[in-house]
Amino acid sequence: MPDSKNNDTGLCKEKSFQAFFNTNATLLRNFLYYKYGGIEDIDDIVQDSFIKLWNNCTKVTLETAKSYLFRIAINQSTSLFRHNAVKLKHQKEVKNINHNSTNESPEYILEEKEFMAKLENAISSLPERQREVFLLNRIEKKTYREIAELSGVSVKAIEKLMHKALLKLRIEIENIP
Amino acid sequence: MKMKKLDDIFLSRWLNNELSEDELTQFKASKHYDTYVNIIKGTDKLQAPSYNLNEVFLNIKENRNAGNSTSTKTPSKNWWQLGVAASIILLIGLFAYINFFSATVYSSDFGKQLAFELPDGSKVLLNSKSSIEFNERNWNNNRTLKLEGEAFFDVEKGNIFTVKTSQGEVSVLGTEFNVKAITDLFKVSCYEGKVKVEDYTNASVRNLTPSLGYQNIKNHDAITLNFNNTRPEWMSQKSVFKSTPIKYVLRALEKQYELQFEYNTFNDSVLFTGSFPNDNKEIALKTVLKSVNLKYTIQGNSVILED
Numbered sequence: 001m002p003d004s005k006n007n008d009t010g011l012c013k014e015k016s017f018q019a020f021f022n023t024n025a026t027l028l029r030n031f032l033y034y035k036y037g038g039i040e041d042i043d044d045i046v047q048d049s050f051i052k053l054w055n056n057c058t059k060v061t062l063e064t065a066k067s068y069l070f071r072i073a074i075n076q077s078t079s080l081f082r083h084n085a086v087k088l089k090h091q092k093e094v095k096n097i098n099h100n101s102t103n104e105s106p107e108y109i110l111e112e113k114e115f116m117a118k119l120e121n122a123i124s125s126l127p128e129r130q131r132e133v134f135l136l137n138r139i140e141k142k143t144y145r146e147i148a149e150l151s152g153v154s155v156k157a158i159e160k161l162m163h164k165a166l167l168k169l170r171i172e173i174e175n176i177p
Numbered sequence: 178m179k180m181k182k183l184d185d186i187f188l189s190r191w192l193n194n195e196l197s198e199d200e201l202t203q204f205k206a207s208k209h210y211d212t213y214v215n216i217i218k219g220t221d222k223l224q225a226p227s228y229n230l231n232e233v234f235l236n237i238k239e240n241r242n243a244g245n246s247t248s249t250k251t252p253s254k255n256w257w258q259l260g261v262a263a264s265i266i267l268l269i270g271l272f273a274y275i276n277f278f279s280a281t282v283y284s285s286d287f288g289k290q291l292a293f294e295l296p297d298g299s300k301v302l303l304n305s306k307s308s309i310e311f312n313e314r315n316w317n318n319n320r321t322l323k324l325e326g327e328a329f330f331d332v333e334k335g336n337i338f339t340v341k342t343s344q345g346e347v348s349v350l351g352t353e354f355n356v357k358a359i360t361d362l363f364k365v366s367c368y369e370g371k372v373k374v375e376d377y378t379n380a381s382v383r384n385l386t387p388s389l390g391y392q393n394i395k396n397h398d399a400i401t402l403n404f405n406n407t408r409p410e411w412m413s414q415k416s417v418f419k420s421t422p423i424k425y426v427l428r429a430l431e432k433q434y435e436l437q438f439e440y441n442t443f444n445d446s447v448l449f450t451g452s453f454p455n456d457n458k459e460i461a462l463k464t465v466l467k468s469v470n471l472k473y474t475i476q477g478n479s480v481i482l483e484d
Contacts, residue, residue: 014238021234030225043233050237119219137192138220144189159189166188170212 284308
């Protein structure tokens with residue numbers, strides 16, 4: 001292992017590494033979370049992937065760092081994970097809006113709650129690639145191109161996964177009474 | 178359901194607003210359309226559990242500096258011990274840092290006075306609704322404190338002792354003095370030794386010897402005062418004023434008795450010379466307000482002055 005602490009260019013400097021960390025850590029963590037679920041293991045993998053990247057900072061440029069980071073993380077996690085349920089939270093502000101609005105009946109709120117439960121179940125039962133792509137697009141607001149770049153596949157492949165994910169969610173939800 | 182082009186990326190294109198008008202109309206007419214809309218609406222309300230970036234980054238730094246060789250599973254014993262050592266050092270460092278830079282604050286409430294000693298044995302008596310802030314750890318090297326309100330100081334001999342206020346600062350070697358600094362009013366009285374007063378508002382500096390005071394009230398000329406007493410009157414349960422605009426006397430009453438004066442119009446720059454007791458609200462109000470011919474009614478904490 002090269003002594004990267006003495007290398008003062010690019011990613012090795014603490015400040016630039018921290019900036020890189022701040023822009024990418026949440027995305028990587030959520031990416032793994034959407035894919036696999038299970039918070040604790042994922043946080044370890046994120047940490048470890050960043051340490052690995054830092055220790056190898058002389059071999060990586062700022063441009064290649066992101067895909068290198070995601071590759072380390074994916075390699076580490078595929079061997080570790082079985083399928084964990086993905087648990088997502090409602091956003092607080094949405095709840096507040098529902099409580100305060102006058103034109104929504106209690107029945108409506110109850111129905112919405114039931115629907116959200118169904119939806120979360122359906123999302124959990126998606127195949128991991130579909131879930132990862134679907135949630136990156138919907139929650140992280142990533143474009144198909146950005147998602148494609150993260151996992152090194154074509155935009156067309158992502159579009160197909162999105163389509164399949166939505167189709168499967170619809171079938172799942174309509175089939176639950 | 179028949180679509181012109183029901184391809185295998187149809188729904189992706191819908192999400193990206195890439196459907197043609199015909200396709201969209203057709204899609205909206207389908208019985209599944211509402212479910213799709215609900216799925217998207219519902220998912221958009223979801224979020225991943227929160228993530229503490231700073232904490233994680235600290236961990237990364239620590240593990241990296243401890244020479245972690247990047248394995249996730251079962252780190253070696255040595256590595257673990259190094260990690261603990263590093264975090265203990267960090268903790269100690271953090272505590273020292275907090276103690277070193279954080280200020281000690283004393284403050285008194287309405288009608289309350291507070292006596293305390295500084296780390297060098299100098300004594301402070303804080304009048305009501307006042308506060309003092311200083312750095313306890315570095316005190317012996319730098320005897321500087323910040324004052325808001327009014328306080329009496331009995332200073333032990335030693336390094337220069339400075340009281341900073343928003344309007345000016347007072348510095349001494351070893352002495353007894355009183356500083357009063359409230360909005361628009363800055364007053365210093367020297368009881369023992371020698372006091373140097375620097376007034377920020379008119380950029381003047383002057384030295385006070387015992388029985389001499391300095392007073393600067395906004396819109397009045399700064400004056401030097403002579404007095405006979407050996408302690409500020411507020412320490413003997415009395416508040417004394419000499420040629421002081423009535424509005425500052427009312428403010429002193431407000432601070433002492435937690436009151437609020439309400440008035441429309443009256444000449445609030447009328448000068449008041451006299452005193453009020455610090456332990457009897459009725460007499461205090463009567464003494465001050467009668468002497469300037471003001472009629473008043475008391476409602477809870479409010480004193481309403483009649484025109």
